[in-house]
Amino acid sequence: MAEQHEQAPSGKRPLMRNHGGGHAPVSNLELFFDLVYVFAITQLSHTLLHHLSWMGLLEAACLFLAVWWAWIYTAWVTNWTDPERGPVRLMLIAVMLGSLLVSVALPDAFGETGLLFAASYVAVQLGRSLMTVLIMRDEDQDAARNMTRIAFWFALPAPLWIAGALADPHGTRIALWFAALLIEYLGPVMWFRTPGLGRSTPGDWNISGSHMAERGGLIVIIALGEGIVVTGANFAEATHDPAHVLAFLLAFIGSVLMWWVYFDTGAQRGAEHIEHHAEAGRVARAAYTYLHMPIVAGIVVSAVADALLLEEPAGHTEPGLVLTQCGGLLVYLLGNGLFKRFSSPLRVFPPSHLAGCFLLAVAGLWAWLMHPLALAFVGVSVIVLAVVAVWEWGSYHGGWKSRFAQG
Numbered sequence: 001m002a003e004q005h006e007q008a009p010s011g012k013r014p015l016m017r018n019h020g021g022g023h024a025p026v027s028n029l030e031l032f033f034d035l036v037y038v039f040a041i042t043q044l045s046h047t048l049l050h051h052l053s054w055m056g057l058l059e060a061a062c063l064f065l066a067v068w069w070a071w072i073y074t075a076w077v078t079n080w081t082d083p084e085r086g087p088v089r090l091m092l093i094a095v096m097l098g099s100l101l102v103s104v105a106l107p108d109a110f111g112e113t114g115l116l117f118a119a120s121y122v123a124v125q126l127g128r129s130l131m132t133v134l135i136m137r138d139e140d141q142d143a144a145r146n147m148t149r150i151a152f153w154f155a156l157p158a159p160l161w162i163a164g165a166l167a168d169p170h171g172t173r174i175a176l177w178f179a180a181l182l183i184e185y186l187g188p189v190m191w192f193r194t195p196g197l198g199r200s201t202p203g204d205w206n207i208s209g210s211h212m213a214e215r216g217g218l219i220v221i222i223a224l225g226e227g228i229v230v231t232g233a234n235f236a237e238a239t240h241d242p243a244h245v246l247a248f249l250l251a252f253i254g255s256v257l258m259w260w261v262y263f264d265t266g267a268q269r270g271a272e273h274i275e276h277h278a279e280a281g282r283v284a285r286a287a288y289t290y291l292h293m294p295i296v297a298g299i300v301v302s303a304v305a306d307a308l309l310l311e312e313p314a315g316h317t318e319p320g321l322v323l324t325q326c327g328g329l330l331v332y333l334l335g336n337g338l339f340k341r342f343s344s345p346l347r348v349f350p351p352s353h354l355a356g357c358f359l360l361a362v363a364g365l366w367a368w369l370m371h372p373l374a375l376a377f378v379g380v381s382v383i384v385l386a387v388v389a390v391w392e393w394g395s396y397h398g399g400w401k402s403r404f405a406q407g
Helices: 028-050 054-080 086-108 114-136 141-155 158-166 172-189 209-237 242-275 280-290 292-311 319-343 351-370 374-406
Strands: none
Touching: 028 054, 028 086, 028 209, 028 292, 054 086, 054 114, 054 172, 054 209, 054 280, 054 292, 086 114, 114 141, 114 158, 114 172, 141 172, 158 172, 172 280, 209 242, 209 280, 209 292, 242 280, 242 292, 242 319, 242 374, 280 292, 280 319, 292 319, 292 374, 319 351, 319 374, 351 374
């Protein structure tokens, strides 16, 4: 990226952070902006809960990929631009409004609100990118050119989003929207290669690693918080008999263990890795843009399992509970394992996570075939998660870390 200056050419205070790869704090406006995505994640989990079928799962996956892509690109933009400056602040507020409309349209996006969802999503992605080009152009031409490429990769699938919204909601729509997502998700992999503008380079992604790591941790907290809200709301409306109390405790302990698995070692190691890496942008593309996606998705699906458990804690395990409980935790552990592998100096998938995935698969098969009590099944899956957390804590803090230090 071209050398950045302390002041804009006009002598005014710059609109870009100009952190030079160093620390850039998360602003209050970014935290305020995230409130919309608290609502979006709640909408996603409720949508899946009320459409719990294979098609419902596919539709929820499509919607989640869009929501994730809108949030993560805004995180990149606020890494480069200064949210304390007026033009950037107005842009983020506009994106916040568009994101709120996207969230409102989520539950019936494959029905009557499809056009609202698609139009709002395109406006968020394309509008934010073009506004950022205008913000960057006077201060960093290379950054503005990179953002122009990104805008091109959002303009390219825009007709597919609108065509999908106007198409058959039960067939063609999901195919067109997945095609649009495929194009968008290929953008970073293809380095945003654009006719007439070439392709981006790692130097164009000169970011603050600490800021990106903090944003990644915050979106995980947001997702976990939504699970806590689901648990509390369902328990508040339930009768407080022993079965519901135990279900409530299991759901709460599961959320605590998911927090532990991510934040005990992974979050800090990931932050240290990206902060000291020569190509922080390349690390952010893999570790935070892509690998945090399954982590958050797993939490969203697990929140649905908590709601199902609290609905009928004394009953036997149903297929929906098996798929959301084991499926959510499996996706969560796989995402964490891949993220930790990427940021680990040994570049290995954590054995604790590998063992946890195997045990969850066995528990899921047992529940699918034998239909045990729902509380027993969820209790077993929570024990598996506890084994993963304790194993990793012991191996990193007590055993292998000291052995490597001595070696």
